[in-house]
Amino acid sequence: MHFRTRAIHVGNARDPQTGAVVPPVHLASTFVQPGAGEWGEFDYSRSGNPTRKNFETTLASLEGGGYALAFSTGMAATTCVTQLLSTGDHILAGADIYGGTYRLLHKIVNRAGIEVTLAPSTDLAKFEAAITPKTKLLWIESPGNPLMSITDIRAVAAIAKQRKILLGMDSSFATPVLTRPLELGADIVMHSVTKYIGGHSDLLGGALVVKDKELRDKLYFIQNATGAVMGPLEAFLASRGLKTLELRVREQSRTAMKLAEWLAQDSRVSRVLYAGLPSHPGHAVAKSQMDGAFGGMLSFEVRGDFAKTKKVCESTKLFQLAVSLGAVESLIEQPASMSHASYDAAARATFGITDGLIRLSVGLEAFEDLRDDLDGALAS
Numbered sequence: 001m002h003f004r005t006r007a008i009h010v011g012n013a014r015d016p017q018t019g020a021v022v023p024p025v026h027l028a029s030t031f032v033q034p035g036a037g038e039w040g041e042f043d044y045s046r047s048g049n050p051t052r053k054n055f056e057t058t059l060a061s062l063e064g065g066g067y068a069l070a071f072s073t074g075m076a077a078t079t080c081v082t083q084l085l086s087t088g089d090h091i092l093a094g095a096d097i098y099g100g101t102y103r104l105l106h107k108i109v110n111r112a113g114i115e116v117t118l119a120p121s122t123d124l125a126k127f128e129a130a131i132t133p134k135t136k137l138l139w140i141e142s143p144g145n146p147l148m149s150i151t152d153i154r155a156v157a158a159i160a161k162q163r164k165i166l167l168g169m170d171s172s173f174a175t176p177v178l179t180r181p182l183e184l185g186a187d188i189v190m191h192s193v194t195k196y197i198g199g200h201s202d203l204l205g206g207a208l209v210v211k212d213k214e215l216r217d218k219l220y221f222i223q224n225a226t227g228a229v230m231g232p233l234e235a236f237l238a239s240r241g242l243k244t245l246e247l248r249v250r251e252q253s254r255t256a257m258k259l260a261e262w263l264a265q266d267s268r269v270s271r272v273l274y275a276g277l278p279s280h281p282g283h284a285v286a287k288s289q290m291d292g293a294f295g296g297m298l299s300f301e302v303r304g305d306f307a308k309t310k311k312v313c314e315s316t317k318l319f320q321l322a323v324s325l326g327a328v329e330s331l332i333e334q335p336a337s338m339s340h341a342s343y344d345a346a347a348r349a350t351f352g353i354t355d356g357l358i359r360l361s362v363g364l365e366a367f368e369d370l371r372d373d374l375d376g377a378l379a380s
């Protein structure tokens with residue numbers, strides 16, 4: 001079955017008792033057991049819940065098979081991956097990553113005696129040179145956040161395989177519609193389900209998807225032991241989000257492409273960061289690993305300082321000033337003061353998160369309305 005057919009029919013079996021075409025939401029926290037010390041498929045909802053399982057089944061299918069685990073948030077899912085490691089291990093992450101992941105790695109994971117280094121995963125030689133004998137996990141994003149950098153996933157996966165290091169990828173921006181990292185050699189895919197999968201700014205969730213059963217079992221053990229699982233109401237909304245994911249992502253990508261082209265020819269804008277533009281340094285790689293479109297996220301730099309950039313972000317009417325992304329409504333933000341405020345000024349300078357940078361999450365509104373909205377804000 002094709003992607004969008006699986007999104008609707010896998011993990012969404014009709015209810016055998018009533019014939020309801022949408023599976024019921026199972027809110028029960030506990031399940032009757034066949035006997036003392038005997039276990040059915042479900043016993044306690046932290047360990048497993050039918051509604052959560054439905055969502056996991058659909059998502060695993062969309063990522064190309066394997067096993068999915070659903071979490072309370074994207075950060076809970078990423079934390080679970082880091083808990084595979086022990087004191088003395090090392091994590092090497094790409095330089096263009098979500099600010100919350102940066103904070104987790106540098107302010108929480110490091111407390112367990114796990115060393116963390118960031119290096120540009122777009123530059124394979126530099127990235128590989130940052131691997132040490134203690135490196136146990138590589139962590140990348142593509143497109144990266146907030147600079148929309150493109151990492152060659154196949155190439156990084158080859159390095160990881162050769163050195164027997166796990167490769168985890170935060171694929172929240174690309175979604176399985178555009179990139180399926182497991183098929184390109186990654187070991188673990190992470191999603192902030194809060195973003196495109198949920199798609200309507202009304203749920204928090206996270207997910208991990210893996211191909212290897214042994215790895216799945218290790219992650220499941222940590223998830224069950226630490227407890228940050230997705231709730232059934234969120235799982236229901238996430239399943240509903242998956243059904244329209246492909247349609248939304250393709251349409252959002254179309255509008256983002258048109259906005260990127262429009263911004264690129266505007267003299268008030270100094271730089272547009274969008275992998276769909278042939279001028280983007282990662283365009284060719286993106287084309288080879290993204291399925292026919294480049295996503296709904298784009299960044300650009302205005303000519304001006306922090307205050308001018310802030311003013312532009314505060315002047316749009318349709319683009320709402322908010323962090324997060326991936327929903328039907330368009331959002332605008334200033335990474336330096338919002339999504340990446342957890343980087344100090346020196347780190348922002350090192351990683352190219354300038355004061356003039358603006359990040360857009362393009363929603364499902366009409367291109368013309370979004371363009372006019374940005375035009376008005378840039379003129380402000």
Ligand SMILES: Cc1ncc(COP(=O)(O)O)c(C=O)c1O
Binds near residue numbers: 073191204
């Ligand atoms: C790329 C990316 N990864 C991970 C996260 C964290 O996800 P959550 O907010 O669901 O914990 C975010 C949230 O903004 C994100 O943008």
